[in-house]
Amino acid sequence: MSEDQGIEALNIGVWILPKPDPKKNYVKIPRLSRVVPFGYKVDEEDPEWFAPIPLELEALEKAKQYLKQYSLRQVAAWLTKVTGREISHVGLMKRIKSEQSQRRKTSAYRQLARRYQEALEKAAEFEKRIGTAQEDNYFESDEYRRVSDTFSRSTVE
Numbered sequence: 001m002s003e004d005q006g007i008e009a010l011n012i013g014v015w016i017l018p019k020p021d022p023k024k025n026y027v028k029i030p031r032l033s034r035v036v037p038f039g040y041k042v043d044e045e046d047p048e049w050f051a052p053i054p055l056e057l058e059a060l061e062k063a064k065q066y067l068k069q070y071s072l073r074q075v076a077a078w079l080t081k082v083t084g085r086e087i088s089h090v091g092l093m094k095r096i097k098s099e100q101s102q103r104r105k106t107s108a109y110r111q112l113a114r115r116y117q118e119a120l121e122k123a124a125e126f127e128k129r130i131g132t133a134q135e136d137n138y139f140e141s142d143e144y145r146r147v148s149d150t151f152s153r154s155t156v157e
Contacts, residue, residue, distance in 0.1 A: 024054070024057075024058070026052035026054055026057055027052065028043060028049045028050060028051055028052065029049065029050050029052075030048065030049055030050075031047070031048050031049055031050055036050060037050065037095065038056060038060060038079075038085065038087050038091065038092075038095055039052060039053055039056040039057040039060050040052055040053060040056075041053055055083060056083045056085060059079055059082050059083050060079065060095070063075050063076075063078065063079045063092070064096065066078065067096070071089075072089040072092055072093055073089040075089075075092065076088055076089040076091070076092045079092065120144075120147070120148070123138070
């Protein structure tokens, strides 16, 4: 029995992977330090921003995959050869650790925002249940409107 016949016999169907997006949208990032990160250059129009270099950013994504098999030094040498821009193994490690740290922070902040929004909803429900006086009601205050507007404008997922 072939593999395809085995799948049909189990009646689980076939998983079709989506085609990769050939055009990745890279965005400008604000300039917070004088060091230009790998994959970016100083924007000619506005020197307060870094403009993306798609070739380097795509090579960096491949380099992250290669780090599962090869050493930092080998991957940094490969990255330098492919892009023509020098990066040391220490620079590569810092870049990857920085991205991981930013990803964790973003995730934590989103989770806190979700929990804060849930807490506000529970507090509003509780105040309705106990029937607080109008002047003591937090949910009629300007502060609450300002905070709730930030949640309605942002995309908290």
